Amino acid sequence: MCAPSLMSGVREELSRRRFLGLLGASAAVAAAPARAAGQGGPVRLPQGFRDTYDLTHTLSSGTPVYPAFRPFEAVERFTIARDGFGCSDLTFNEHTGTHIDAPIHFVDGQATVDRLPPDRFFAPLAVVSIVARVDRDPDATLTVDDLLAWEKQHGRLPPGAFVAMDSGWDARIGDAGRFLNADAGGTLHSPGFSGEAARFLVEERDIVGVGVDTISLDPGSAQAPLMAHLTLLGAGKYGLELMANLGIVPPSGAMVIIGAPKHLEGTGGPVRVYAVA
């Protein structure tokens, strides 16, 4: 048994060890194979630090975008040979690549991306898989029953949770046509949160936001009003879209860390998103 004061001492020591656990982190470490087209994968940090997962797709002109948006573009402006340094100008819609929807994206008066408190970008991560149903039906939705089934297995969603839908869709990232999955009439077919699941999370649980590995929080075939977007963003929650590698993260017990953009009055933008477990 540890006396309370010793517990406190151990705790400080563990904090130090967690920092010092990064000893050697600059050495090359091998990434475990990522599922399907994911470019990330767990990185085994040496000397006691925990696994870090990169839940971010590499962004390029080939990254699928919502049909109304322009593709990501980089234009080289300076080169090492001519100027001594190289760099490009970038142009893209805010909602491009692995990105965040700030609440104001759909609801006037809600927070812009620069106004979201940074502490909301460190959150307990709950990954809810609907891969088995999506394999049969690309219009499958994440339902209240899926959330209750997750809770039956892992316990009630922790307060301040970030709830991510794993539909396996990130495997399509290299093929924009398959990712958007439009039918002959132009309607997209991809999984998303049902309106009821969004309402349950907002009214019955305490979350900071949700994420999907598809193009939209709502199912691709949803027509206005888009209930998942309106319900979640209208309640001040944020959303992440085009997440990667959710299938290799522990479904419970990890923490998500979101490097969100911070441009003035932004409605969203590309993020770097990690999980540590």
Added chain:
Amino acid sequence: MCAPSLMSGVREELSRRRFLGLLGASAAVAAAPARAAGQGGPVRLPQGFRDTYDLTHTLSSGTPVYPAFRPFEAVERFTIARDGFGCSDLTFNEHTGTHIDAPIHFVDGQATVDRLPPDRFFAPLAVVSIVARVDRDPDATLTVDDLLAWEKQHGRLPPGAFVAMDSGWDARIGDAGRFLNADAGGTLHSPGFSGEAARFLVEERDIVGVGVDTISLDPGSAQAPLMAHLTLLGAGKYGLELMANLGIVPPSGAMVIIGAPKHLEGTGGPVRVYAVA
């Protein structure tokens, strides 16, 4: 005394508590006053989690940029009133706002930003203040002596460290003229790493990268060849520029977490950067 197996149990429990420490994180928390013009400040996370600092400036068309670069631009493309959702296209140079220089920015064959291993974005943070000298001389540099003085006080730089220069320059962020501090001939005057300090960090210590609160890793008045850039990036290290709030972070013992951009073959780009302490 704790037996090793119990220590292990405590460690797991602490890990769980750290995750669960985010209980209530979605509730409003008051940010302590940030120094000068910094928009961040320590956020006290409730229930046992540690302080989180936002080391990122808000990015806007008023953000100072290197004189050869275009300013940040946002153009509204969709509005809630007309389209049901609002968003903008963004255009900016990769080296805009609080941003990262990938090694390839100055040195052919070095890593692009999408190829930097994610584990290097979690690093022990060492903040070296030269504020006292900068108040007298805007051309002051961070020297080897400054690094050795830091080590005398805090111990040897931990392996895999991220070394940040605090010059107090972030207080100028709201005034691009004062931030760039150009003289009549157009030469900038702002602090940076001396070439010798860069060489010392690369050859005598083990670092993942460095950061500054100014427009450049090198002093503003440096002429080509820019030794801090060439030495650090040539050794595969990355740099952060325009960091915020370094003056309120503990100089030793914190960890930096960098949400770096991940666009294909990028030379750099805006980051979200946090410190936890």
